[in-house]
Amino acid sequence: MPVQLRNLVVLLAALGVPLLAQYLADRFALSPYAQAVLFKIGMNVTLAVGLSLIIGFAGQFSIGHAGFMSLGSFFSAAFTSFVLLHWTAGMDPALLSGDGFGAAFVRGGLLLGSMFVGTLAAAVGSIIVGVPSLRLRGDYLAIATLGFGEIVYNLLLIYLQKNSGDTALYIDYRLEFMSRPVNIASAWILALLAILVVRNLVSSTTGRALPAIREDEIAASAVGVNTTRYKLLAFVLGSVLAGAAGALESHQTLTANPASYRFDRSIELIVPVVLGGSGSLTGCVLASAAFTYLLELLRDLPSGAQQYRTILYAGVLVLVMILRPQGLMGRWELGDLAAFLRRRGKPAGGRAAPPTPIRTTTPPDASAPGFLSGKGTAPPRLTCEALTIRFGGLTAVNKFSLCLDAGEIVGLIGPNGAGKTTCFNMITGVYRPSAGDIRLADRSLVGCNCAAINGRGIARTFQNIRLFGDLTVLDNVRIALHAHLTTGVPAAIFRTPRFYHEERLARQQAMHLLTLFDLAGLASEVASSLPYGAQRRLEIARALATAPRILCLDEPAAGMNPAEKRDLMSLIRRIRDQFGLTILLIEHDMRVVMGVCERILVLDYGETIAEGRPEDIRDNPRVVEAYLGKPLGAQPAAKALA
Amino acid sequence: MDWFISQTISGLTLGGVYALIALGYSLVYGVLKLINFAHGDVYMVGAIAAFGTACAFGWGQTADEYVRSGVMLAMLAVAVVSCLGLGYVIERFAYRPLRRAPRLNSLITAIGVSFLLESIFQLPGVFGASPRGFPQCELPLGPIRLAGATVRLEQLLILGGTLFFLLVCRYIILHTRTGLGIRATSFHHDYARLMGVNVDRITSLTFLLGSGLAAVAGVFVGLYQHQVDPLMGVNAGLKAFTAAVVGGIGNLAGAVLGGILMGLSETYIAGSAFSAFRDAFAFALLILILLVRPGGLLGSVAPEKV
Known part of the structure; x- marks a missing residue:
């Protein structure tokens, strides 16, 4: 099967998973609470994947990541409210709230438009923070994102209080995705796209520049990697995913509350990435899904035990960091398992031969076709x-x-x-x-x-x-x-x-x-x-x-x-x-x-x-x-x- | 003019407190290259320890000057001792095992320790989630008139105390063997070790020094703002950390300068028409400094040895 066709089949099959999940949830009439938890898992996976690109692959610390969620959530909610208030004013109400395909299309389109606005806001924000701080090596991005998250919170709060006297923005209409309220399918499709984009990027020659920067920034630039550009790429892409997740969240809860995207939320986002093994996409997806579920379980504790929840959570975090610094999965990926199984199928002997000293006899021909030839001119002075x-x-x-x-x-x-x-x-x-x-x-x-x-x-x-x-x-x-x-x-x-x-x-x-x-x-x-x-x-x-x-x-x-x-x-x-x-x-x-x-x-x-x-x-x-x-x-x- | 003088005095008082906390961030960053997120919570523990001592001795009920001064010293002593212990435990059991691990691990551990302290103190049996009023006490002298402005005696006390402890810190860093060890360790762990510096011991001592200064800041803020709560370290820690970066992290004079600058700008803005932008301004200043002078006001970015 040609590789393009195989990719298409994989993509379609993968897209079937969220739809199937949604169908099953509806079929077995899952409680709204269970649906909300599944929605949250999709969202947190998206966030973890984006953050894993920044922290795990590019090796940069973004510790104010919730700030970009906040931008996504606020601007998409503002856009939706604005459109509902102004543009749909003269419209036939049936076109927005009707049952027909046209109405569903308008609602879905508006949701996509709002999400686009939200991600755009997050992208702009990440460029503003990233450009000055990513030129430098070290902890500067961590510090700048930390400050940025607080600035976003403060400015949005000031804006809200001036304009509505409230501390959050409310959307008074539930937009829909595929004729349903924002739901499991939408969050899981977003998560899936995030996984595919990041996986495709990091397993390409271009994308390998990111782990190279993580390993040694000077060496990376010495082999021709424009380190600032790639760090910015990873940072903006990760932030865009955060913006999209924030936009989706605001349309699910019908609120954009800047207070829920502060430092503690940022930390909640980092934890599964580090626990799962930063640099392992599989690890961070599994860890964030499991972590979301576990936190919900802890919510069910009897009220007397509620107060111990954060203690338990922080304690586990510290212990895992000390006992297994590389995270639960290290750098291990699902693809490695497939490769391992393939290797086992074949007879042994594919192992590397022991290193031999350089032989000066019969040197291989250096003028192979491709990138390395073509510069046949004499070196410049x-x-x-x-x-x-x-x-x-x-x-x-x-x-x-x-x-x-x-x-x-x-x-x-x-x-x-x-x-x-x-x-x-x-x-x-x-x-x-x-x-x-x-x-x-x-x-x-x-x-x-x-x-x-x-x-x-x-x-x-x-x-x-x-x-x-x-x-x-x-x-x-x-x-x-x-x-x-x-x-x-x-x-x-x-x-x-x-x-x-x-x-x-x-x-x-x-x-x-x-x-x-x-x-x-x-x-x-x-x-x-x-x-x-x-x-x-x-x-x-x-x-x-x-x-x-x-x-x-x-x-x-x-x-x-x-x-x-x-x-x-x-x-x-x-x-x-x-x-x-x-x-x-x-x-x-x-x-x-x-x-x-x-x-x-x-x-x-x-x-x-x-x-x-x-x-x-x-x-x-x-x-x-x-x-x-x-x-x-x-x-x-x-x-x-x- | 009166407004300006009184705001300046308040700004210096707040700035002094930030400077005391910022020194802890800068010291630890110098030695371990770690942003010690739990430092703000050490300061919180200092304030709460002082609160506990004040309550235990019935401070604010007695009228006897000597008893009051004695209790005040006891508050300072208890706060400092408990923070020293806490700082040692944090370094020994949370950070030391991670000395050779990736930097992100220490950062996450620091955040974990910070959450742990906050949630432990929020337990009803320990302190409780809501803020509590610090016992108040009439000071012998009322408000002082200074060039037309009113100054509270606490402010002068805190200013004097801050100056005293900053000088003590300066003396330790510049004129003692421990200080020399701290400076050597900040420069390079292995070189310091080769010169006979016990790096583990110096790291512990650095944490002790930073925690002691944070404890002093905690006591001062309790006295000054009449209120303590388990989350008070979050915002103060963030501000002080910003101050350390603005001044040049790892640079001690920079930490003090950054702290004073933060305190002054915060009170000026809080007293102006833009008071809502107080916090946003502080962090905007941070990003601005990173943009123009990445090493901070007094620090410099050392070129990496290749």
């Missing part, structure tokens, strides 16, 4: 002109100048603290130089962020390996292919034919690179479980996946044994030739530096003290002095001078 950076009073690098021509392998050496990595950080946009210029083919790179610089063709590895530790080896490389994709988020969500084509291509390319680095057998292992040398190789493979023209390697041989170092040297030359790269290399191991570099720059205390061919550098007295100190005889002379 990179020049650094009098690059200087100061941290407070410390000048870490002073007037660093460098000219990298196409296809060179240049070494950057110097004692610890000389400023080598700082140079890399300036070139790749992690730090902004205090003075000087970096030019790539005569265009300045100063002020560009890491992702933009990676897009211009400069890739790097890190001194302290920065892999996406919790993701698989394959995913680490696939994420780096991210910038070459022509399909974006919509294609990932709607699963267009082009999406499948590119997804296949991305997988092929990634596997190709892994084969080149002898990592193919480890493709499905978690990156952090790899031995040190393999992690270093994976980092180079990941950098190459961004199809760079210039590759900056920061101490690639650190922690490798002599055999691995020998292999690394031939590997560096090989990738230069096969990919047609320019390579800039920081390294402490002199055998590697002297063996592979064609030209060497020596830094000491931020100053360039020597530059030249390896054999000249080896004998340069200033270099020897920087590494080993002055010869004994020179000391008195220096003293005399002073």
